[in-house]
Amino acid sequence: MLSPQWLRSFATLAELGNFTRTAERLDLTQAAVSQHVKRLEDALGQLLVRHPRHVELTPAGHALLDYCRELATADQRLQLRLSGTDAEHGEISLISPGSIGLALYPLLLDLQAAHPGLSIRQRFAPTSEVIEAVLANRYELGLVTLKPDDPRLSVQPFVQEPLELVVPAGAAVESWEDLVRLGFIDHPDGEAMAGRLLSRCFPGSPGVRSLPCKGFTNQIGLILEPVARGLGFTVIPRFARKAFARADTIRVVEREPQVVDTLWLLHRAEWPLSGRAQRVLKCIEVLQNDKNY
Incomplete structure (x- = not known):
């Protein structure tokens, strides 16, 4: 297991190209940065070519730097998913029958256009698949044509069709x-x-x-x-x-x-809706209130 602290020292060194500046940015001693790089090289092989005033990455060093970037991206995705109060960034996931889905999709795209940090993931599916997907936490919101009675689901009437x-x-x-x-x-x-x-x-x-x-x-x-x-x-x-x-x-x-038919809105009952999902529900209220639909 590679230490996150070693990887942070290496990624910063790759960016700055100098042990002294790396130590200053990370508030470490130069010896500590050198020790972190040595531990990585003991595990992975030569990562750097050391020159008097800068360092140069070897092919293995470039591979490790790519890995560090992938970890940083994965960490950002995790933080977005865990940040349930952020209503303007992250993924919106909704699964529904095709008919209501056709009406919802343009509204969701309008929402994404207004908030580019959002990402829309929508799927059309029959009621049985909708219930299974929400229970498995693959989709946060679902719409069905038959009211389920599973206690793990929060269910409320959404609209009549x-x-x-x-x-x-x-x-x-x-x-x-x-x-x-x-x-x-x-x-x-x-x-x-x-x-x-x-x-x-x-x-x-x-x-x-x-x-x-x-x-x-x-x-x-x-x-x-x-x-x-x-x-x-x-x-x-x-x-x-x-x-x-x-x-x-x-x-x-x-x-x-x-x-x-009554369409039923459902989500998991054991935890609150994310801020993104709450924003979606506000956005699609037009289907309930506008007689043009």
């Missing part, structure tokens, strides 16, 4: 037969979402499995592309529809009753 029946802009949908004519654009949660919404909006219908399937994609940002091109209809959560850039090419069919 309706399911929406989305059709091409020019399509007229008044009956089940109109949906049959259009055909269904499926996605990983498509059948379940469509089943929940369509069974209420079109009671007595044969069900979503009776509809012709006109396409499938597992990329949430692409689900509405075939709908926009007139190739079918789909059922998706509102935030996914709001994130679609070409709003004029699609239309939401408003029917009662609605199906509305």
